[in-house]
Amino acid sequence: MHGLDALTLARAQFGFTVSFHIIFPAFSIGLASYLMVLEGLWLRTGKPVYLDLFRYWVKIFSIGFAMGVVSGLVMSYEFGTNWAGFAERAGPVVGPIMGYEVLTAFFLEAGFLGVMLFGMGRVGRGLHFFATCMVAFGTLLSAFWILSVNSWMQTPQGYTIAPDGRFLPADWWAILFNPSFFVRFPHMVLASYLSVAFVVGAVGAWHLLRRQAGPHRLASRTMFSMAMWMAAIVAPAQIFMGDLHGLNTLKYQPAKIAAMEGDWDTEPDAPELLFGIPDMQAHKTFDAIGIPFLGSILLTHHLSGKVPGLDQFPPEDRPNASILFWSFRGMVAIGFAMAGLGLWSLYERYRRRLYLNPWLLRTAVAMGPAGFVAVLCGWITTEVGRQPYTVYGLLRTADSVSPIGAPGVRDSLIAFVIVYGIVFGSGLLFILRMMSRPPEPGETGPAEYEPIRTAGIVPGPATADPAHEHEVATP
Amino acid sequence: MSDATWLPVVWAALLAFGVVAYVLLDGFDLGVGILFAIEHKKAERDIMVNSIAPMWDGNETWLVLGGGGLFAVFPLAYGVFMPAMYPTILAMLMGLIFRGVAFEFRFRARRRPGRAAWDTAFFLGSFVAAFAQGLTLGGLVQGIRHEGGRYAGGWWDWLNAFTVLCGVAVVLGYALLGACWLIWRTEGPLQARVRRYAALLGAVVLGLIGMVSLWTPFLDPQFFDRWFTFPKSLVTFAVPGLILLLTWKFYRALGQKRHRTPFFCVVGWFLLCFAGLGISFWPLMIPPDITIWDAAAPPASQKFLLVGASVLVPIILIYTGYSYWVFRGKVGAETHYH
Numbered sequence: 008m009h010g011l012d013a014l015t016l017a018r019a020q021f022g023f024t025v026s027f028h029i030i031f032p033a034f035s036i037g038l039a040s041y042l043m044v045l046e047g048l049w050l051r052t053g054k055p056v057y058l059d060l061f062r063y064w065v066k067i068f069s070i071g072f073a074m075g076v077v078s079g080l081v082m083s084y085e086f087g088t089n090w091a092g093f094a095e096r097a098g099p100v101v102g103p104i105m106g107y108e109v110l111t112a113f114f115l116e117a118g119f120l121g122v123m124l125f126g127m128g129r130v131g132r133g134l135h136f137f138a139t140c141m142v143a144f145g146t147l148l149s150a151f152w153i154l155s156v157n158s159w160m161q162t163p164q165g166y167t168i169a170p171d172g173r174f175l176p177a178d179w180w181a182i183l184f185n186p187s188f189f190v191r192f193p194h195m196v197l198a199s200y201l202s203v204a205f206v207v208g209a210v211g212a213w214h215l216l217r218r219q220a221g222p223h224r225l226a227s228r229t230m231f232s233m234a235m236w237m238a239a240i241v242a243p244a245q246i247f248m249g250d251l252h253g254l255n256t257l258k259y260q261p262a263k264i265a266a267m268e269g270d271w272d273t274e275p276d277a278p279e280l281l282f283g284i285p286d287m288q289a290h291k292t293f294d295a296i297g298i299p300f301l302g303s304i305l306l307t308h309h310l311s312g313k314v315p316g317l318d319q320f321p322p323e324d325r326p327n328a329s330i331l332f333w334s335f336r337g338m339v340a341i342g343f344a345m346a347g348l349g350l351w352s353l354y355e356r357y358r359r360r361l362y363l364n365p366w367l368l369r370t371a372v373a374m375g376p377a378g379f380v381a382v383l384c385g386w387i388t389t390e391v392g393r394q395p396y397t398v399y400g401l402l403r404t405a406d407s408v409s410p411i412g413a414p415g416v417r418d419s420l421i422a423f424v425i426v427y428g429i430v431f432g433s434g435l436l437f438i439l440r441m442m443s444r445p446p447e448p449g450e451t452g453p454a455e456y457e458p459i460r461t462a463g464i465v466p467g468p469a470t471a472d473p474a475h476e477h478e479v480a481t482p
Numbered sequence: 483m484s485d486a487t488w489l490p491v492v493w494a495a496l497l498a499f500g501v502v503a504y505v506l507l508d509g510f511d512l513g514v515g516i517l518f519a520i521e522h523k524k525a526e527r528d529i530m531v532n533s534i535a536p537m538w539d540g541n542e543t544w545l546v547l548g549g550g551g552l553f554a555v556f557p558l559a560y561g562v563f564m565p566a567m568y569p570t571i572l573a574m575l576m577g578l579i580f581r582g583v584a585f586e587f588r589f590r591a592r593r594r595p596g597r598a599a600w601d602t603a604f605f606l607g608s609f610v611a612a613f614a615q616g617l618t619l620g621g622l623v624q625g626i627r628h629e630g631g632r633y634a635g636g637w638w639d640w641l642n643a644f645t646v647l648c649g650v651a652v653v654l655g656y657a658l659l660g661a662c663w664l665i666w667r668t669e670g671p672l673q674a675r676v677r678r679y680a681a682l683l684g685a686v687v688l689g690l691i692g693m694v695s696l697w698t699p700f701l702d703p704q705f706f707d708r709w710f711t712f713p714k715s716l717v718t719f720a721v722p723g724l725i726l727l728l729t730w731k732f733y734r735a736l737g738q739k740r741h742r743t744p745f746f747c748v749v750g751w752f753l754l755c756f757a758g759l760g761i762s763f764w765p766l767m768i769p770p771d772i773t774i775w776d777a778a779a780p781p782a783s784q785k786f787l788l789v790g791a792s793v794l795v796p797i798i799l800i801y802t803g804y805s806y807w808v809f810r811g812k813v814g815a816e817t818h819y820h
């Protein structure tokens with residue numbers, strides 16, 4: 008790997024570790040809310056199927072969450088180890104917001120996670136539900152703060168710059184609620200919900216495909232139906248949010264849009280390219296196939312709206328169009344595919360064949376991981392599009408890096424690749440294995456699955472029977 | 483007094499509190515992992531892990547607070563310290579990754595070898611994380627070279643006899659905390675065994691504390707000055723005095739088979755060591771010459787977070803306390819199933 012400088016390696020390392028990280032939070036944010044809904048439904052209706060589903064997914068949640076925590080821990084130290092320049096200069100603005108994330112979100116999640124995972128038989132039902140809500144709320148808070156930070160890096164405002172180059176906070180309100188935050192936060196939350204809905208839908212569909220009848224039938228159908236409602240409602244909402252996001256980016260980061268569109272010259276009535284190979288050296292997009300005017304309509308909502316081209320920006324300020332063009336298209340394609348599946352499910356529901364059409368079920372299984380792919384595509388679009396800056400227009404990535412030699416960064420990158428491969432590979436395997444077993448009536452929770460029991464409080468293993476459970480719960 | 487004078491002092495105190503909380507809390511659960519080295523039976527290991535499973539995540543969050551807090555309120559210290567400690571921080575993170583997932587994975591592995599592998603990961607992860615923290619501490623105490631607000635030392639500055647001594651001290655110190663935690667939370671033969679480990683580890687750790695304490699004043703004339711000139715030396719000798727008092731109490735409690743007291747005696751040792759460090763450091767953030775005022779973020783940043791912290795930290799302590807209370811009592815007493 009000689010020839011790669013510390014900057015490139017540090018970027019590769021950050022991109023690699025953060026890409027792993029984001030998968031797990033997206034999973035946790037969506038799943039925590041889903042668990043909250045399941046438990047709420049169980050408390051309201053008393054139907055055991057919701058409790059079974061809660062217990063089934065909470066075990067999977069605990070694994071995903073653990074991986075989210077350890078991969079996030081790496082992130083919070085990486086700002087110092089690899090991006091000391093960024094830490095010193097942007098730290099006064101970015102640091103306190105991330106401090107708030109720790110104080111409000113991480114502690115909240117961690118504090119109530121134990122009760123949520125192991126506390127069913129130890130606290131009353133109301134308190135247990137409260138703990139689940141706090142965990143779900145914590146994940147959303149976490150997203151709130153970190154997306155505020157990230158959005159500030161994309162569309163900075165509310166700061167002044169000190170003589171030594173440090174960003175000084177001037178107006179916290181303006182910093183937190185910067186222009187791109189309002190589109191980025193809802194887009195990300197919807198993305199998490201969709202990602203989890205497609206996983207849940209795929210698991211339900213898979214078990215229905217394997218065996219229509221059996222004790223798991225009700226649970227699998229419930230999962231599949233819930234997930235398809237999400238696809239039908241949330242996917243179109245996500246497309247709408249994505250459109251808003253694009254308009255926002257056009258306003259604040261036109262170079263990013265130009266790169267996403269593979270557009271080299273500024274033109275009114277720009278086409279929307281469906282295919283093309285942007286070439287950063289030749290300043291051209293080869294083999295472009297496009298629909299005339301569509302680009303202008305999509306981006307400006309006018310037939311002849313002016314869309315900026317990359318030639319408007321000096322070469323050293325251009326983000327990499329070859330990546331952006333495709334990452335953006337990947338995300339959009341998945342978004343439409345999700346909405347399409349949602350529509351299809353409505354139709355089959357109307358025909359009362361929702362659980363029976365094998366092609367619908369098969370498609371749902373195939374689209375299980377789609378949400379995560381879209382999330383990664385979206386983040387790559389966002390982050391690569393911000394290049395060559397870490398704080399857009401103000402602080403270059405080259406000035407953000409730590410004074411560390413390339414060999415150190417390289418070796419640690421290799422170590423990360425190996426460790427993440429082993430650890431998250433095994434985690435994925437465990438999760439898949441758990442999903443391959445259908446949820447069943449009388450599903451056990453983690454507390455019973457693993458022998459954790461304390462003397463004096465609980466007489467015996469809590470059972471799935473809700474009536475019985477209530478007795479044990481109130482000592 | 484201007485904001486720029488008192489805010490860094492308050493924040494240094496708060497961060498110190500965060501670090502102490504981390505060391506004590508994650509200290510005992512890392513210690514439990516380290517004790518896997520001498521406890522091999524599956525049933526006992528399950529009990530050990532179960533005694534910490536509901537709280538380890540909360541404990542580790544204090545470490546995030548340490549890193550995040552330093553970033554937020556002392557960005558210069560963060561920017562100098564992290565690159566200097568690059569290898570040890572990364573080693574610690576890798577250790578924590580393996581150990582954090584092993585909590586879940588060791589229960590999921592179906593076959594013996596898989597299980598054994600994740601048990602080893604749990605032990606090694608705990609050990610490596612603890613050792614790396616010790617090295618990091620040693621590296622900080624011995625001082626960090628910097629120029630113009632950036633790290634200016636070499637790749638291996640963190641590795642020498644002193645830092646290794648600190649590493650060993652932290653590993654065994656955590657093991658001792660873990661043993662005392664298990665005395666508190668378990669019973670029967672396991673409890674009897676960890677009580678013996680605690681007795682032995684107690685003596686070794688005391689010796690190590692003594693060695694590190696004697697070595698530190700010779701690293702830097704400033705430290706020496708603080709410890710050995712009258713009248714400051716009066717305070718200086720109070721610390722070892724209190725340690726001896728606690729030692730007496732610790733061994734008496736072990737002898738009387740107390741359940742909780744040994745843990746709190748060891749907590750006392752740790753607190754006194756911190757007090758000692760505080761005496762050496764004040765008002766430095768990073769020896770030999772970065773003070774807390776040099777490293778501080780602008781008052782606007784520190785104030786913004788302080789408003790939140792003063793409300794949130796007490797709330798955090800309350801619900802963390804509640805969660806510990808929910809899981810109080812002996813663990814694994816009648817785990818006869820499985």
Ligand code: HDD
Pocket residue numbers: 161190191192194195196197198199201202245246248249250252253254256260263338339340341342343345377378379381382383384385386387388389390392
């Ligand atoms: C399930 C996930 C998912 C889906 C289906 C979509 N997105 Fe998305 N998108 C994300 C997940 C995501 C994300 C991971 O959440 C991003 C990355 C950063 C962010 O704020 O959200 C994102 C960013 C993002 C950006 C911002 C780039 C920037 O920073 O300037 C735009 C313009 C869009 N999206 C547009 C769309 C459109 C038009 C979609 C519809 C078809 C769409 N997204 C579907």
Ligand code: HEM
Pocket residue numbers: 018019021022023025026028029090093153154156157160383386387390391394396397404
């Ligand atoms: C979690 C979802 C995220 C993903 C998947 C992601 C992805 C990436 C990728 C792929 C890069 C490399 C870009 C390049 O080098 O061309 C990168 C860089 C970076 N990102 Fe993000 N990012 C995420 C969130 C964040 C957040 C929340 C922040 C800020 C708090 C952030 C700050 C940075 C910084 C500082 C860099 C390094 C400088 C750079 O190369 O841009 N990222 N990220």
Ligand code: HEM
Pocket residue numbers: 025028029031032033035036071072073074075076077078079080081082083084113116117145146147149150153154195539542543546
């Ligand atoms: C580069 C930026 C990021 C950093 C430094 C970071 C840091 C962290 C840390 C330290 C943790 C562990 C917390 C604990 O101990 O409980 C964590 C977990 C988490 N992070 Fe990130 N994170 C980043 C990006 C993101 C993004 C972009 C999101 C969401 C949109 C996010 C959402 C979460 C959530 C919900 C958790 C809880 C654990 C889990 O859900 O698995 N993080 N993060």
